[in-house]
Amino acid sequence: MSPAVLANLVALVHFAWVMFLVLGLGAILLGIAFGWRWVRNRWFRSIHLAMIAIVVGESLAGVPCPLTVWEHRFREQAGQTSFEGDFIAHWVHRLIFFQAEPWVFTVVYVAFGAAVAAAWIIAPPRWRPTDA
Structure with a gap:
């Protein structure tokens, strides 16, 4: 598989990660308001919490996101121009021309x-099928 295709696949995974976090929290909040039982699913909630914990941990530790690093590397191998900064900062900038210091994103x-x-x-998520 070519480095350009791999870079695009990594970008797609990164986008899906972000969307799961953002849309997942939106669904959880709506589910709380409307009493949707599925938003208390332990697997959904545990995965969602673990995913944001990884993002927060990387950010606080000053560790670049591996997905961003891989995409940069694949784009360079493909001879493509890569973007500066991290994935979120890049797309926020591209979509709304938002500029901020890295600490703002942290x-x-x-x-x-x-x-x-x-x-x-x-x-809290349901841990047993009989929990409400």
Whole structure:
């Protein structure tokens, strides 16, 4: 498989990761408001929490996202121009021309992680089928 195709696949996985986090939290919050039982599914909630914990941990530790690193590397191998910064910063900039220091994105990641943790506390997942 060519490096360009691999870079695009990594970008697609990265996009799916972000969308799962953002749309997942939206679904959880709506589910809390409307009493949707499926948003308390332990697997969905555990995976969602683990995924944002990884993002927050990387950001606080100053570790670049492996998906961003891989995409950069594949694009360079393909002779393509790569973007600067991390995946979220790049796309936020491209979509709305938002410019901010890297620490701003760390704050956003931590705040988002806190929202996911708060939803976990407010509406914990079901651990047994009989839980409401």
